[in-house]
Amino acid sequence: MSSTANTSNLTMVNAFDPEKASGLDPKTQEMVRRREKLLGPAYRLFYQQPVQVVRGSGTRLWNPDGEEYLDAYNNVVPAGHANSRVTAAVHQQMQTLSTHTRYLQDGILDYAEDLLGTMGPLGDTGHVMFTCTGSEANDLALRIAKHHTGHEGIIVTSEAYHGNSELTSGCSPALGSRARLGTWVRQVPAPDSYRIPREQLADLLVEHVREQIADLQRRGQGLAAFIADSVFSSDGIFGEPTDLLAPVAKVVRDAGGLFIADEVQSGFARTGDSFWGYQRHGVQPDIVTMGKPMGNGYPVAGLVARPGVVERFGNDQRYFNTFGGNTVAIAAAQATLDVLRDDDLLTNARTIGQVLRDGIAELSLRYECLGDIRGAGLYVGVEVVSDRDGKVPDQARASAIVNAMRDRRVLISSTGPSANVLKIRPPLVFSSDDADWLLSTLADVMSTTDEG
Amino acid sequence: MSSTANTSNLTMVNAFDPEKASGLDPKTQEMVRRREKLLGPAYRLFYQQPVQVVRGSGTRLWNPDGEEYLDAYNNVVPAGHANSRVTAAVHQQMQTLSTHTRYLQDGILDYAEDLLGTMGPLGDTGHVMFTCTGSEANDLALRIAKHHTGHEGIIVTSEAYHGNSELTSGCSPALGSRARLGTWVRQVPAPDSYRIPREQLADLLVEHVREQIADLQRRGQGLAAFIADSVFSSDGIFGEPTDLLAPVAKVVRDAGGLFIADEVQSGFARTGDSFWGYQRHGVQPDIVTMGKPMGNGYPVAGLVARPGVVERFGNDQRYFNTFGGNTVAIAAAQATLDVLRDDDLLTNARTIGQVLRDGIAELSLRYECLGDIRGAGLYVGVEVVSDRDGKVPDQARASAIVNAMRDRRVLISSTGPSANVLKIRPPLVFSSDDADWLLSTLADVMSTTDEG
Secondary structure (H helix, E strand, C coil): CHHHHHHHHHHCCCECCHHHHHHCCHHHHHHHHHHHHHHCCCCCCECCCCCECCEEEECEEECCCCCEEEECCCCCCCCCECCHHHHHHHHHHHHHCCCCCCCECHHHHHHHHHHHCCCCHHHHHCEEEEECCHHHHHHHHHHHHHHHHCCCEEEEECCCCCCCCHHHHCCCHHHCCCCCCCCCEEEECCCCCCCCCHHHHHHHHHHHHHHHHHHHHHCCCCEEEEEECCCCHHHCCCCCCCCCHHHHHHHHHHCCCEEEEECCCCCCCCCCCCCCHHHHCCCCCCEEEECHHHHCCCCCEEEEECHHHHHHHHHHCCCCCCCCCCHHHHHHHHHHHHHHHHCCHHHHHHHHHHHHHHHHHHHHCCCCCEEEEEEECCEEEEEEEEECCCCEECHHHHHHHHHHHHHCCEECEEECCCCCEEEECCCCCCCHHHHHHHHHHHHHHHHHHCCC | CHHHHHHHHHHCCCECCHHHHHHCCHHHHHHHHHHHHHHCCCCCCECCCCCECCEEEECEEECCCCCEEEECCCCCCCCCECCHHHHHHHHHHHHHCCCCCCCECHHHHHHHHHHHCCCCHHHHHCEEEEECCHHHHHHHHHHHHHHHHCCCEEEEECCCCCCCCHHHHCCCHHHCCCCCCCCCEEEECCCCCCCCCHHHHHHHHHHHHHHHHHHHHHCCCCEEEEEECCCCHHHCCCCCCCCCHHHHHHHHHHCCCEEEEECCCCCCCCCCCCCCHHHHCCCCCCEEEECHHHHCCCCCEEEEECHHHHHHHHHHCCCCCCCCCCHHHHHHHHHHHHHHHHCCHHHHHHHHHHHHHHHHHHHHHHCCCEEEEEEECCEEEEEEEEECCCCEECHHHHHHHHHHHHHCCEECEEECCCCCEEEECCCCCCCHHHHHHHHHHHHHHHHHHCCC
């Protein structure tokens, strides 16, 4: 696994490799060249053949030639591309007023109340704080945790991704070994339900967290927080079992730390079982962070915290985010929440997610390399392996499948420490026809890329 | 000055004090109470009597009773509230496609090229990176500087504000003494052109920077970057002289550090002299950061860096910001840039800014407490003092003026380490009629609050 890990450190899972640019048509080559010149070396494109998109609607995207793609990847638009209700709400509010939180407004209070109503006991007393991005939400959550506890240690999973700021990238091992981790970060293995017997997972996770807490304490850093995404997206998508996080939260709190649920991926009905991922685990977080899907593409994000943990932070220093929770961001977030609820996209995520998993499971009867099919709701992970008995990750095969799907205009990606887990995470309006399209395309891809 | 400094540490300049909530009308009281419950203790409102706004257009805001306010404060909307071109561009793009930078698009490249065209030599080869907020832009700039130099020291001005993330709040002394500064931060006094002879300012600043570089080196931290806002907004708004930053940049580079121009406040034509604040100082930064006004309220921000400084960062790790530079953000930014240029708001900023300064200078002949009138373009600072000879800051008087202006429905604020500098920073579409309104209201306020 070391060679695949080394590769992913430099080239990102499913990234376009500029060294192979010579195989592209002249127009794409020119755009790639222009991007390099204007945006520089830190930007990455998806796929061996990058995709140009100029229009979107629902689960569909179109390129300049009018060719239609099925989007089975973008969770940023849970209500679908160019959703008319969200678009209208943003337009209406932009024509009326776009301003910040230092003037009184009703909209932000109504939305905060509505959002808190989805969160169970935490919502009864919790405070909402608005940011623009999930990175900002996690950065703020960790700042609050450090200020509240007076400690600096943060525990994450081995391949966690929590953001792009100094603080959050410092606890995002998924960024690769050349991106610096903080001296205050400790990693615990994610609960790999494919390779470890399920009945051992909860105890193992607690044991690993205990070890890292002891290490932080011994070095005088102490524990500020444990932060995790309850579907462990960048660790390989582990939606089951759901008895893992409540025991961890207890151990973390006993050590004086906070339990932070990073719901950027698993929140807003994605998992199909409950509105928030942490609710599947029966745990009450101290802070919940949220981002991507919150405004159906409009930059809005935030966190909800127990009053007790934010009191000292709030009294000692203020928090202001110019665009965070501005009137237009709130309009986008409210419309998105309304669509999720009115169109019952929670049920759709559960139903269609199961259709996808069942369909891929059937394919796996014919194709040995589809070693494990898992996830929750419309977050599907498929482990691609070279040897089903040995469960050996097959990054090359996974990449071949992702790119062959793209060539047939169905957009998915891959993830995990070995980049061998297919990642299927469509808008929540994904229909059963969409699922059929994806499954038949995958069947076609498997039959033509099958080497066995 | 220690008592005013202590006060500002806890209550923020021009913040509403909840202890005085009992003087409010019942409806406002109820909104304040609801805000505290839902948003928690870290949020602040402006003014002793908070303002509720429900509609905006150009330089005007309206409360629910239809009462009109003159907005002489919000730089986030340089093209004016609810600008029709920006609103239409965002609506058009939201109906078409809202997606991120990992697919190819022309719009982001065209905008990057256009933006670079405003920057002088840096623009010829520079790379643009997109974020959502100025805080994210500064956080990223400092990460790049640390990665490029291998050093960790950051030098800022005494009352600098550079953002709300862990890294940027850690170098933002303006947040008050209870907000933790980094061990890697050093402060230098801002060039106080009111209290220090102008001919000494440049040498003094260089000398202070040299001292802090030596201290960072002696402790093994080294210098990663000097970062400053060229109008020194939170230090008290010092628009002149403009020969200060080129000598600093030289000293910083000689020590292996980067010179970062934080243009969140001074960029996008605000100063009236040049599109970017650093251009007034004849300096070429290594990195330029930008934010607030960039999308006329839409959350878009970013930075421009010399290729050399971002190369190692870009090769060792990627940068991705889900909403940063998405298709709608680019549409907003492009429309805003078009308006700034087509309506020549640079000239308007210069002309009307001068009208304001001249008008206030005339008032200062009658009112001793208006000790110094300064700034650049439509960024006006007025130092309120209790004793013109001693130049003693008068925070109480400044606060009385700001709140009396608000009671007459003209919105300004105050700033500076002693919170005694009136801060007038309107949308760049501020007209000469608007200036007349502001000046006559200020005259009225001065005559009724005059104690001498």
